[in-house]
Amino acid sequence: MKGIVKRLARECGFELAGIASPGAVPERLLPAARSVICTGKLYNTGADGRIISRYAQGLDYHDVVRAALDRLAARLKDEFGPFDCRVCVDTSPVPERALARRAGLGWIGKNTCLINQPMGSWFFLGELITSLDLEPDQPPPDRCGTCTRCIQACPTQALVPFEGRWTLDPRRCIAWLTIEHRGEIPDDLRPLMGTHVFGCDICQEVCPWNRRAPLTQDLAFAPRNTGLGLEDLAALDEDEFRRRFRPTPVWRTKHRGLLRNVKIALANSGR
Ligand code: B12
Ligand code: SF4
Ligand code: SF4
Missing domain, CATH: 3.30.980 (Threonyl-tRNA Synthetase; Chain A, domain 2)
Known part of the structure; x- marks a missing residue:
């Protein structure tokens, strides 16, 4: 079964x-x-x-x-x-x-x-x-070993020890700040956010287990707004934002949230 x-x-x-x-x-x-x-x-x-x-x-x-x-x-x-x-x-x-x-x-x-x-x-x-009665699988072993790449690479030190394992402090995580946080972003974290305007992949990009990870074949995930730089994002009006991002997860920040993040990213890249 x-x-x-x-x-x-x-x-x-x-x-x-x-x-x-x-x-x-x-x-x-x-x-x-x-x-x-x-x-x-x-x-x-x-x-x-x-x-x-x-x-x-x-x-x-x-x-x-x-x-x-x-x-x-x-x-x-x-x-x-x-x-x-x-x-x-x-x-x-x-x-x-x-x-x-x-x-x-x-x-x-x-x-x-x-x-x-x-x-x-x-x-x-x-x-x-x-309600199907299916036999459970077993959890595989933890293969992080002594590696700490993700912890070292996290720009905001959002991965912190907690009760003998590592956990995420969402108040410091760029994914949280750019996607979920409403209002102003704390001054001390802004320079650490780099050019990220929606989410953050750094702690996965550095992970050795992703080095040979396969790519998706599903066209649903094909990038839809390629070629848009920070200046282009800054110039989007509400209608254009809706047209481009309504079908994607970026819609969650709304236009105002994206502009807030783009402003920080432009400042961080000296523009
Ligand atoms: C809220 C949320 C966030 C918040 C995080 C809040 C937080 N404290 O975790 C923010 C916005 C920061 C976020 C970021 C991201 N998220 Co998110 N997020 C969620 C969501 C909706 C809830 C997570 C939650 O409840 N967190 C509270 C913590 C306490 O619990 P937890 O996350 O379930 O995990 C802990 C427990 O499982 C515990 N634990 C329990 N049993 C055991 C056993 C052992 C042995 C150990 C060691 C630990 C352990 O340890 C875990 C880690 O702390 C989930 C979907 C869901 N319903 O689970 C997606 C989800 C976790 N996110 C997802 C993704 C893809 C992301 C991002 C990669 C997106 C991005 N690129 O920006 C980042 C990754 C950041 C990171 N390093 O994790 C995926 C993860 C897929 C995966 N392969 O792991 C999920 C599962 C969504 C999905 N349906 O696919 N996310
Ligand atoms: S998603 Fe980015 S900010 Fe959040 S824990 Fe990972 S590297 Fe740090
Ligand atoms: S980079 Fe990957 S393997 Fe290394 S500690 Fe982090 S999650 Fe584990």
Whole structure:
């Protein structure tokens, strides 16, 4: 049964799939939950992520991953008959990295990303919580070893020790500051943000497990606004911003947030 689930997941566009036991959180979301099918979908196209991070250059992954999980649910129902299920992509109460680790998709690196040995960390996670009784997979070993590249490379020292492991201090993380933080960005952090106007890939770019990581073949993640420099972004009006970024994750900052970030990036590059 598990083999069929993994084969169908691959056919629905997921490079990674595994099974975890539900735990308290998915059980709250679906009381009949017996297992969680955890999936990973590669998004890296190899494009430069120094202005807009790689995950945000194509179509919004919430829509792409959700549609693929809906397809997977339909295929599983054709195969096994009716069952209860619930699709999750970035649903905040679901600890996706911890679940994916338990489903054998990878280990949680010191950069706090989920890393798969052959595939690296450039993938999105999504889950199908189901009432199917599937045997759970085992978490793989942690392969960070003595490496500390991500910790050293983080411009804002956002990766910090906590209770014997590494965790992320979102108040210092460029991804948080450029995407989620509203209002002014603290003066001391601005010069450290470089040219990043949406997200940050540095702690993944330096990770040795991403050196030979495969690229996505899914055209949904093909970069949509290539060739736009900081000056071009600064010159976008509200309508143009909407036209270009509405289908992508960048929409989340709104026009005002993007302009705030672009101003800092221009200052940091001496312009
Ligand atoms: C909020 C959020 C953010 C916040 C971070 C807030 C925070 N403190 O984590 C910000 C905006 C900074 C962010 C940034 C990014 N994010 Co984000 N984010 C989320 C979101 C929505 C919730 C995460 C959360 O609840 N964090 C709270 C912390 C406490 O919990 P946690 O992240 O689940 O992970 C901890 C536990 O799992 C714990 N843990 C539990 N069991 C175990 C067991 C062991 C052995 C260990 C060691 C640890 C451990 O350790 C983990 C690390 O601290 C998730 C989706 C989701 N629902 O999970 C995506 C998610 C984590 N983000 C994702 C991505 C892609 C990114 C960025 C790469 C985007 C970018 N380029 O800018 C960066 C990466 C930054 C980084 N180094 O992690 C992906 C990660 C995919 C992957 N391969 O890991 C996710 C899963 C979204 C998705 N559906 O694909 N993100
Ligand atoms: S995403 Fe950037 S700022 Fe955040 S922890 Fe990684 S390197 Fe540091
Ligand atoms: S850079 Fe090194 S320490 Fe950081 S996540 Fe990758 S292997 Fe682990």
